[in-house]
Amino acid sequence: MRHLMSPLDFTTEELDELFDLAADIEIDPEKYAHVCDGKILATAFYEPSTRTRLSFEAAMLRLGGKVIGFSDAGSSSAAKGESVSDTIKVISQYADICAMRHPKEGAAFVAASKSEIPVINAGDGGHQHPTQTLADLMTIRSMHGKLDGFKIGLCGDLKFGRTVHSLINALVRYDDISFVFISPPELRVPDYITDMLKEKNIPYQEVIKLEDVIADLDMLYMTRVQKERFFNEEDYVRLKDFYILTKEKMDLASKDMLVLHPLPRVNEISVEVDEDPRACYFKQVKYGMYVRMALIMTLLEIDTEAG
Amino acid sequence: MLNVGKIEEGFVLDHIQAGKSMSIYEHLGLDKMDCTVAIIKNARSKIMGKKDILKVECDIDTLDLNVLAFIDHNITINVIKAGEIIEKRSLKLPKEVRNVIKCRNPRCITSIEQELPHIFFLADEEKEIYRCKYCEEKYSQKDKF
Missing domain, CATH: 2.30.30 (SH3 type barrels.)
Incomplete structure (x- = not known):
């Protein structure tokens, strides 16, 4: 029995198989519409996360399975003081697979160690959110055609952004990728990431302004710069516009540059950019669902030819 | 200089970083054992300047060497039988x-x-x-x- 705790739990070969399956689901969803008939997914969400929970639920329903669960700790037995270990042992009696979101880091790992069914980490605090990374990789593979040989710009809050760190760690396993980190000095990518890139001889550059580098990028991964991350109001006012993607900035980019964003977006991408064919962030949501469908099937060891 | 006598059966933990012996004493659970223990603090050392030493009169196998290695893997262990050092053990960081x-x-x-x-x-x-x-x-x- 396998679980998914971190995006690095799967080898690149295993990820290729997973993405192949997700791509096939996209092409022929009917073929997979009943592969999970009679199976139940439990969504154990100890904190609200509408997007991820809906994605998991949609994924299971589209495979023919059913969904049970709770969407905040207050409506679960956690409010009565039940441990994660006990909760997963109970869920194991009802469901065939569980997606768990918890505000504490390592909660899904605790669940997996006691579970009788596969556990998917649907986010554990600021630690891991592997299915977001799988969605990002799937989008890149689908839209760019491959997972190697490109220059990716990561823009915004690179210090606290969990999805950014996860994506970098996942991408360094592929060939010929270079990184451009675009952030205010306060929100630079952490040293352990740049140290790792130096050690692996992976090219990267760090810049403050998006306009300076956007023309060279094959891909741009946007994240939100939150006001509260700045030390003072003055810096925030001075820098915030650098990290808002507008139509004017898109005009400077190549005609093939893809724009990704883990969502939710606040104002870091102007709504006018949504119409640009290079904007992939809503497609990313769809790929996230396909990859979760493929993941559920893989962890449930459902014969991919069965459909 | 203070002299502490030889032990007949047991082990000596040498090259303990000065000041760490009490922490090791507790983490090894020596406070819960009824064997003889000598804690020597700030002994002179050519290599370290100052060091701590622990002399314990009990079987080495009662120790959790992983804990010791985690605390300080530079500590050397001298196993004593009949008043003589019969083995020197070095420590590796536990996985x-x-x-x-x-x-x-x-x-x-x-x-x-x-x-x-x-x-x-x-x-x-x-x-x-x-x-x-x-x-x-x-x-x-x-x-x-």
Whole structure:
């Protein structure tokens, strides 16, 4: 029995198989519409996360399975003081697979160690959110055609952004990728990431302004710069516009540059950019669902030819 | 200079970093044993300047050497039989330690679920970095004890 705790739990070969399956689901969803008939997914969400929970639920329903669960700790037995270990042992009696979101880091790992069914980490605090990374990789593979040989710009809050760190760690396993980190000095990518890139001889550059580098990028991964991350109001006012993607900035980019964003977006991408064919962030949501469908099937060891 | 007599059966922990002997005494559980223990603090050392030494009159196999190695793998162990050193043992950093240190990350699941064991794994042997098995919070040598 396998679980998914971190995006690095799967080898690149295993990820290729997973993405192949997700791509096939996209092409022929009917073929997979009943592969999970009679199976139940439990969504154990100890904190609200509408997007991820809906994605998991949609994924299971589209495979023919059913969904049970709770969407905040207050409506679960956690409010009565039940441990994660006990909760997963109970869920194991009802469901065939569980997606768990918890505000504490390592909660899904605790669940997996006691579970009788596969556990998917649907986010554990600021630690891991592997299915977001799988969605990002799937989008890149689908839209760019491959997972190697490109220059990716990561823009915004690179210090606290969990999805950014996860994506970098996942991408360094592929060939010929270079990184451009675009952030205010306060929100630079952490040293352990740049140290790792130096050690692996992976090219990267760090810049403050998006306009300076956007023309060279094959891909741009946007994240939100939150006001509260700045030390003072003055810096925030001075820098915030650098990290808002507008139509004017898109005009400077190549005609093939893809724009990704883990969502939710606040104002870091102007709504006018949504119409640009290079904007992939809503497609990313769809790929996230396909990859979760493929993941559920893989962890449930459902014969991919069965459909 | 203070003299502490030889022991007949047991072991001597030598080259303990000065000031760390009491911590080792506690973590090895020597306070719960009824054997003779001599704690020598700030002994003169050519290599270290000052060092601590522990002399313990009990079987070496009663010790959890993993805990000792985690605390300080530069400690040397002299096993004594019939008053003579019959073996010198060196220590290697353990791959994993349980319930020796606690995770300090307030966002870690161990901060709310008290019954969970605190487990750390060796993430980087060269830099002596351990990480919490649950949240991967880093602990390096300087954070220990």
